Amino acid sequence: MEAYLLGLDIGTSGTKAVLLRTDGKECLETAEYPYPLAGEKPGWAQQQPALWWDAACMCLREAAAMAGDKKIAAIGITGQMHSVVLLDETGGVLCDSLLWCDQRSEKEAAGMTALVGDMRISEITGSLPNTGFSAAKLLWIRNNWADIFEKTATVLLAKDYIRYRLTGRLGTEQTDATGTQLFDIAESRWSDELCECLMIKKNLLPPVMESVQIAGTLTKEAARACGLAPGIPVAAGAGDTAAAAVGNGIVSRGKVCVTLGSSGVVLAFLDRPAPDQKHRIHTKCHAMTGAWEALGVTQSAALSMKWLVETIFEDKTPNRFQEYSSLAETVPALSEGLVFLPYLMGERSPHMDPYARGAFIGFATKHTRAHMVRSVMEGVCYSLKECLDAVEELSGKASEIRLAGGGARSMLWARIAADVFGRDLILSYSSNASALGAALIAGVSAGVYRDIPQAAGIPVFPLREMKYSRERAELYRKGYGLYRSFYPVLKEKFRELGAI
């Protein structure tokens, strides 16, 4: 009988889902159900978990209608990583989630270095202490919202909270656990050493499953809210970067995937943990137990586009991004000398710097909105090129680069990425490779596929290629050099701005 696997993605900009036919020949996408970013100071980013749940219910209702009378064999969940949800002992949410891009915990990240040491933390968790990961956020909450921290019985991550609402079961899995910076990536368990040093009680942390484990089944109450049948198995799933790896077939050395989502991610497969000695990128657990991934992160990738269009141009009309992408087509490569630094929420790779700030450099009266849009696309691609260079240093040169994420819906942005990288790209099966990966993981949980490598080979709908142009690549080589020269010059000035 024809059946579907459902992949649900609790993204930063919104929640969306895919329905994958189990034979891999069809993948239907729901709309995205958006929610805003809140935060009263520059660098702060919060969301209410209740908004994720409302969006998830609407999204699942749409998916249920799309599936019609076809069976949904299993649900897989993915979502933004690192964003913490604090629950009290009745399972109620205690406060807004501090998101992955929230930069307020600089002091706490520095405190982790002082207590444990940079090298030791990197050895255990695959990354230097940083404001993006969950541990520093928890320490900030303990230091600043002590009453909330005292009431906390469980700490979850975004997708784990939604899985909890769907199944009534608390838990996480190894890929998202890595993003807390309290997890030992080689041993695949919570780190006693880090929990003790940072005085975080281990009983606040949920049980860690394997990504392909069935975490529970859809409760009657959740099924009613989502318009689905009760009892559907729900897989543990994976954080969005790890799920995108599965959705893009990154299950052995060779290929690299690049995601132009709210954040930008460049990811390669590793068969052993290999923390970057230059501390530019992270090593995280892969959804395949016993495998790892090297990843570089641009904090504000498509988030920069969203900021430009919604906040600066004050345009929230539907399909606005496609229109602005078409507008940017009217401007030549290098945006007639306008350069964008995408550090709107600090930066992670290759500069772990919560103080970094966004900038347009080189305005002239000739420049218009079209130049600004193109310049944002170019700046984000330069940053992703820095990530790609660092990732390939660790994992070897990629034989194929897959591009996904909301920004990859723009053919112009995809072309700029190919030109800036000076490499041909393959456009992913779905702009939402994370949701596709979650559906494939769910297929393993439900026994439809044998294992993750087999599942990753299941999608068979056509892929498109984006070829780079030698001429534009040469132009962008110069633009990239100029772009790279700005951060070292501005670094200290960004710190001064942060003090205002």
Ligand SMILES: Nc1ncnc2c1ncn2[C@@H]1O[C@H](COP(=O)(O)OP(=O)(O)O)[C@@H](O)[C@H]1O
């Ligand atoms: N056609 C388009 N052209 C350019 N950018 C787009 C287009 N469609 C979506 N985007 C960008 O992609 C973002 C959403 O990407 P997505 O991968 O869904 O986000 P998330 O990382 O939050 O899951 C939007 O906020 C927007 O910036």
Ligand SMILES: O=C(CO)[C@@H](O)[C@H](O)COP(=O)(O)O
């Ligand atoms: O911080 C990371 C990965 O380390 C981000 O990739 C977040 O997981 C956010 O994901 P998106 O909502 O941008 O997809």
